[in-house]
Amino acid sequence: xxxxxxxxxxxxxxxxxxxxxxxxxxxxxxxxxxxxxxxxxxxxxxxxxxxxxxxxxxxxxxxxxxxxxxxxxxxxxxxxxxxxxxxxxxxxxxxxxxxxxxxxxxxxxxxxxxxxxxxxxxxxxxxxxxxxxxxxxxxxxxxxxxxxxxxxxxxxxxxxxxxxxxxxxxxxxxxxxxxxxxxxxxxxxxxxxxxxxxxxxxxxxxxxxxxxxxxxxxxxxxxxxxxxxxxxxxxxxxxxxxxxxxxxx
Ligand code: 6GU
Numbered sequence: 001x002x003x004x005x006x007x008x009x010x011x012x013x014x015x016x017x018x019x020x021x022x023x024x025x026x027x028x029x030x031x032x033x034x035x036x037x038x039x040x041x042x043x044x045x046x047x048x049x050x051x052x053x054x055x056x057x058x059x060x061x062x063x064x065x066x067x068x069x070x071x072x073x074x075x076x077x078x079x080x081x082x083x084x085x086x087x088x089x090x091x092x093x094x095x096x097x098x099x100x101x102x103x104x105x106x107x108x109x110x111x112x113x114x115x116x117x118x119x120x121x122x123x124x125x126x127x128x129x130x131x132x133x134x135x136x137x138x139x140x141x142x143x144x145x146x147x148x149x150x151x152x153x154x155x156x157x158x159x160x161x162x163x164x165x166x167x168x169x170x171x172x173x174x175x176x177x178x179x180x181x182x183x184x185x186x187x188x189x190x191x192x193x194x195x196x197x198x199x200x201x202x203x204x205x206x207x208x209x210x211x212x213x214x215x216x217x218x219x220x221x222x223x224x225x226x227x228x229x230x231x232x233x234x235x236x237x238x239x240x241x242x243x244x245x246x247x248x249x
Pocket of ligand 1: 105149153154155156161
């Protein structure tokens with residue numbers, strides 16, 4: 001998958017895309033043996049990131065990309081020209097049609113089904129706005145999917161773009177070492193929409209706290225049943241909204 005990110009703050013992304021799973025996903029050295037079994041980008045990794053500074057596309061001689069809102073009010077609005085021209089230029093860099101996404105608190109709330117759908121796309125183009133957001137005419141002309149990451153307000157779409165990128169990239173084949181890890185976690189189809197069960201590792205006793213006996217038993221059927229029960233119990237307690245509605249009497 002190619003992921004284009006358009007932003008006024010490309011420097012925000014380097015530390016996040018340059019660490020852990022997001023870094024591994026774009027490192028061709030890790031996929032030399034896997035060629036043939038996986039879909040790889042031209043440089044040889046499952047994912048390619050491409051960052052674009054929207055300001056580089058403004059035709060304003062002072063580099064301006066925003067202006068005061070018509071009708072008055074606080075804050076600044078990002079103008080149509082820089083973002084439109086940036087999208088046109090970036091889309092030409094690759095023949096694959098990009099799924100355009102604007103990160104916005106007015107968007108569709110991101111959830112795991114949407115993440116899974118996006119993970120199946122060959123190319124995403126993420127547009128992060130700042131200030132009070134984009135001139136509505138830019139949104140109308142671009143016809144993007146607008147996506148929010150939750151009901152709270154961020155200063156800009158950049159952190160939301162990183163959250164979306166992380167959630168999507170870890171589902172791309174080859175990115176996680178063990179394909180089962182993604183499948184069983186909270187909210188994935190493999191966990192049937194339940195929260196995850198609790199995890200334990202060595203030592204078996206820490207500050208007087210023990211590990212549930214069943215996990216040391218070696219009885220894999222019992223372990224699986226215990227984990228299922230824990231997941232259901234936790235979900236009931238913490239997130240009853242995730243459980244299927246009870247059958248009407
Ligand atoms: Cl995508 N952008 C901003 N500015 N705030 C948000 C958001 C996005 N999602 C939740 N809050």
